[in-house]
Amino acid sequence: MSWLTRSRQRLTGFIARRETPDNLWTKCKSCGAMLYTKEFEANLSVCPECGHHERVGAVARFDMLFDEGAYQRLKAPAPPEDPLKFKDQKRYPDRLKAARAATGETDALLLAKGAIKGQQAVVGVQDFAFMGGSMGIAVGAAFVAGARAAIEARCPFVMFTAAGGARMQEGILSLMQMPASTVAIAELKDARLPYVVVLTDPTTGGVTASYAMLGDVHIAEPGALIAFAGARVIESTIRQKLPEGFQRAEYLLEHGMVDMVVKRHDLAGTLGNLIRHLMKA
Structure with missing residues (x-):
């Protein structure tokens, strides 16, 4: 050696x-x-x-959106879990337990209330890290709770969408959240309060087919995937090649599906100005 x-x-x-x-x-x-x-x-x-x-989580989204990072978390209802006793490769309760351990949250939609550039708003954020942001009973109940909290506070409801669609483990009960959220949006309209949607990557499936596309104003983040069905499914159905950038935010802006594409750094300012104008109207 x-x-x-x-x-x-x-x-x-x-x-x-x-x-x-x-x-x-x-x-x-x-x-x-x-x-x-x-x-x-x-x-x-x-x-x-x-x-x-x-992609960012719900808490990070709240921190970067609200003035001085100050906001009040709103509690959402806790519906019964595993109503269908569903099991695929894993039991549904085990999947929920793993998602909760990974994110620290009880489900995919979080609610908060605070000021955005001085304008009060109730904000809902879907976290894609929680089972792909999928829409189940808990997400539907949280959405309705957020809309009604906005009505009570006489302020807009701003919804950040990020989801792979309906939660398959809850079957038809998941799909029932589509009309439930539509009714909540109608309540906002009856109260003459704005409902603003911010589409983030990805927003797909039943979420796109319901509350994601029923806003008074639709904003998208750059490059966000926004779709109902996947591109390969569409191509195999119509037997044609889709255009470049199809289902991305910029393509949807050019074809009138969204109102504006806003960079994340400008999002708080854009929402604050938008809320100010809409509430004056």
């Missing part, structure tokens, strides 16, 4: 190996750039290289 090898072994006993955190760097899913995580999060999870808007 050489003196160099012996020296390395001795040094190893005295100097602890420095550990590098796994989350120190974030790789952009669009351009592949390696980004320092703290700087990436400080930039509202938007890639400074290509402008890709990464």
Whole structure:
């Protein structure tokens, strides 16, 4: 054994190996750039290289939206769980338990009340990290609760959508949330209060077929996937190749499906101005 090898072994006993955190760097899913995580999060999870808007959780959305990050969380009803006793590869309660452990939340839709650029609003945010933001009984109940909280406070209801559609483990009960949310939106309209939808990536399925497309104003984040059925399903049905960028926010803006595409940095200001004008009207 050489003196160099012996020296390395001795040094190893005295100097602890420095550990590098796994989350120190974030790789952009669009351009592949390696980004320092703290700087990436400080930039509202938007890639400074290509402008890709990464998905964010509900709490992070509240923090970046409300003035000074100050808001009041609103409690949503707790409907019965696993009404159909559903089981696929896993039991439904086990899937709920895993999603709750991963996100720290009870279900996919969170509610909060606060000021956006000085304008009071009730805001609902779907978290795609919770079972793909899927719409189940709890999401439907939370949506109705958010709309009625806005009516009670005489302020707009702003809904951030992010979902893969209806929650299959709840079957027809999940689909019943589509008309339930539609009734809640009608209550807002009867109260002459604005309902504003912010479409984030991805918004698909039954959510798109219900409350995501019933707003007074529709805003989308850049590059967001907004669709009912997947592109491959549509292509196999109509037997045609879809246009480039089909179902993305910019394509929908060009074809009149959304009113504006707004970058995340400008979203709070846009919503504040919009609410101010709508409430004066």
